[in-house]
Amino acid sequence: MNKDTEKMAEIIQEAHDISIPIIQYNNENSLAIVLSLVYLNARNYYHIVREMPSCIGFADFIFYSRDKSKPSFIVELKYNSTAQKALDQIFEKRYDQALKNYPGEKLAIGSYNSKNKKHDIIISTF
Secondary structure: OOOHHHHHHHEEEHHHHHHHHHOOEEEEHHHHHHHHHHHHHHHHHHEEEEEEEOOOEEEEEEEEOOOOOOEEEEEEEEEOOOOOHHHHOOOOOOOOHHHHOOOOOEEEEEEHOOOOOOEEEEEOOO
């Protein structure tokens, strides 16, 4: 909620290192599992949809806030790419349309760079 991308990356990185064996470390399903683990508690506050069909593709995760004073957000994970490309994909493939009727703040989040096995995160408000 504070848009602290460094703290987010640190938490996700730790969960990834602990939860995923190195042989499966760099694949999109493993990334989705990590994100599900990290945001497990978020289920109390968000309706979470994985692989949400939206316009020209499927958004990896959409978090619909149950509390309209909190932001809803889209998370796109990129394997073998960059967080910026993940963020670009959200808008190029119009995943943001899945939140078009949400009255509160909306965020797009791009995550992960498999080349350096680091979780890079970029947040954009739309």
